[in-house]
Amino acid sequence: MPKIKTEKKSRIHNEVARQGIMFNKDFGQHILKNPMIITAMLEKSGLRSTDVALEIGPGTGNMTVKLIEKVNKVIACEIDTRLVAELQKRVQGTPMQQKLHIMVGDVLKTELPFFNVCVANIPYQISSPLVFKLLLHRPFFRCAVLMFQKEFAQRLVAKPGDKLYCRLSINTQLLARVDMLMSVGKNNFRPPPKVESAVVRIEPRNPPPPIPYTEWDGLTRIAFTRKNKTLAAAFKQTSVVLTLEKNYKLYCSLHNKTVPEDLSIKEKVEEILKSINANEKRARTMDIDDFIQLLLAFNKEDIHFS
Structure with a gap:
């Protein structure tokens, strides 16, 4: 100009x-x-x-x-x-x-x-x-x-x-x-x-996608911390496992659900990722639909990100 x-x-x-x-x-x-x-x-x-x-x-x-x-x-x-x-x-x-x-x-x-x-x-x-x-x-x-x-x-x-x-x-x-x-x-x-x-x-986008934004934001924050690593690696980080375990127990408490005595959030997360063939995916190549599928899979198993 x-x-x-x-x-x-x-x-x-x-x-x-x-x-x-x-x-x-x-x-x-x-x-x-x-x-x-x-x-x-x-x-x-x-x-x-x-x-x-x-x-x-x-x-x-x-x-x-x-x-x-x-x-x-x-x-x-x-x-x-x-x-x-x-x-x-x-x-x-x-x-x-x-x-x-x-x-x-x-x-x-x-x-x-x-x-x-x-x-x-x-x-x-x-x-x-x-x-x-x-x-x-x-x-x-x-x-x-x-x-x-x-x-x-x-x-x-x-x-x-x-x-x-x-x-x-x-x-x-x-x-x-x-x-x-x-x-x-x-x-x-x-x-x-x-x-x-x-x-x-x-x-x-009006109306916006029917997704709780705080949940979405929490999920993408974890996935993009190491965007070139696999999701399996991203979700194995100790701080991530501890946060998800805390969120899971809080959700169960609020919804009168019993927390399993043998709970292993790490194993639970691995199972969820494998169930949708996402364990080897990397955030840098995932689109919105991929992340929506991932969020819904976690939420279905009472794992939340906010």
């Missing part, structure tokens, strides 16, 4: 510079300055005039003001009070003011209100917890178009067998359809980050 010329920088950037505001690296502040990328992200969001849009980390408001033009309301969540003040100045006394609601604070600790769509250049250090906060948010939103560090984005869309395929990949894809939209070079930001970026589109 072409680098925007200095004289075309927004009024707000000049204002920030005059006031001596330094961008805070602790908050991952890299302001997206290329209007072509902002426009492309908004176009890929399929915005409607009736939408309530969520923006995380609006910064100086370059994307915010364009969002306001296209939707009914924008909820902007910003942790830096200095940038909140600048954003408020930018819309003050304009028709935009009535359509903008600013939430001040850490988005990960904030209870999010209703929104239809999310468009954001987010702080990269909160990428993973933010994705799952959004995907577990109710009611469902229609889609999110988000800027991430490029390798993180590649992990989100990775398929079984890919080098970057990991727990993040399968956990996200269980809950949503994820598509890579475009790569974004460092020079499109001020200050330039150390990494390349990419934009993805996330559409939650």
Whole structure:
């Protein structure tokens, strides 16, 4: 994408510079300055005039003001009070003011209100917890178009067998359809980050698969700890056996079931894996259906992961 010329920088950037505001690296502040990328992200969001849009980390408001033009309301969540003040100045006394609601604070600790769509250049250090906060948010939103560090984005869309395929990949894809939209070079930001970026589109599966997410998350956590090892090896780890034994006994207690005196969780797990021919499988090549089959087989034998 072409680098925007200095004289075309927004009024707000000049204002920030005059006031001596330094961008805070602790908050991952890299302001997206290329209007072509902002426009492309908004176009890929399929915005409607009736939408309530969520923006995380609006910064100086370059994307915010364009969002306001296209939707009914924008909820902007910003942790830096200095940038909140600048954003408020930018819309003050304009028709935009009535359509903008600013939430001040850490988005990960904030209870999010209703929104239809999310468009954001987010702080990269909160990428993973933010994705799952959004995907577990109710009611469902229609889609999110988000800027991430490029390798993180590649992990989100990775398929079984890919080098970057990991727990993040399968956990996200269980809950949503994820598509890579475009790569974004460092020079499109001020200050330039150390990494390349990419934009993805996330559409939650509505309704989601009828699987308890905490159970699923616990299972994939064990399987992907050593994703190149067999499941048989992954489930033989002492810490895993102890956890599953504790969960099994708790489940039996809560459901008035008797725990066998000769209980061996290790042997029980081995039998379950063999019964579905999964003992030699490796997490790095397993797809969602494989993991669903595995989870159901464990649950059927009262072994749980949460």
